[in-house]
Amino acid sequence: MNVEDIKFLIELQGKLNSQENDGNANPVFWGVMEEQKVPALPGCEDGVELAIDSERVYSEDELDELKQWMSDVGYFNECELDSIYDLEDAKGVLIEKDIDCEIYTYRIEGVLTKNTGAFLTKEACREYIDQFGYNHSKPYTYAMTAYRNFELEKLLKIIKTADFEILLEANI
Numbered sequence: 001m002n003v004e005d006i007k008f009l010i011e012l013q014g015k016l017n018s019q020e021n022d023g024n025a026n027p028v029f030w031g032v033m034e035e036q037k038v039p040a041l042p043g044c045e046d047g048v049e050l051a052i053d054s055e056r057v058y059s060e061d062e063l064d065e066l067k068q069w070m071s072d073v074g075y076f077n078e079c080e081l082d083s084i085y086d087l088e089d090a091k092g093v094l095i096e097k098d099i100d101c102e103i104y105t106y107r108i109e110g111v112l113t114k115n116t117g118a119f120l121t122k123e124a125c126r127e128y129i130d131q132f133g134y135n136h137s138k139p140y141t142y143a144m145t146a147y148r149n150f151e152l153e154k155l156l157k158i159i160k161t162a163d164f165e166i167l168l169e170a171n172i
Contacts, residue, residue: 006168009159015121016160022122022143027153030125032116033142037106045105050087052094052101058087066090075099112142120156 021028040046050066051057058066067084070076075097084090087103094101113136119125125141133139146152 003171006164010164019122024143024145027146027156030119030122031142032113032139033110034136035108035138036111038109040105040107042105046107049104
């Protein structure tokens, strides 16, 4: 091992021995969670969306944008557009013109991202989010216990307890 590697291990050891665990048992590792919309039963939803031709999706907050799109396509007259006060109204007007659409209810769930891997420290996970969070929907750190992962448990124990200063002195 070179001096840089040993210094890295000393720094990592300090972080592992001082970081919070967010209520998890050791061994702890970190992942990136993000918000994702999942289908929900009516009455249990966080929101409602209208999907048109499986391409365009509008929420209640985007009703003005939906009406603008409907105006832009030219199939709808002012009277029809003025009769739209919510997504149900819009669906009715669209169906009258044989435009395929459906209303979906959803709830927001935290989902562990599949393509970010695991982080040994919360700090590294935060740094990833700071640098690449734009790839995710409202990302945040999430602590997990590597339950019965004996390899990781042993590795982390070694890193947390080893005397890397001796190695550093031997390499200097």
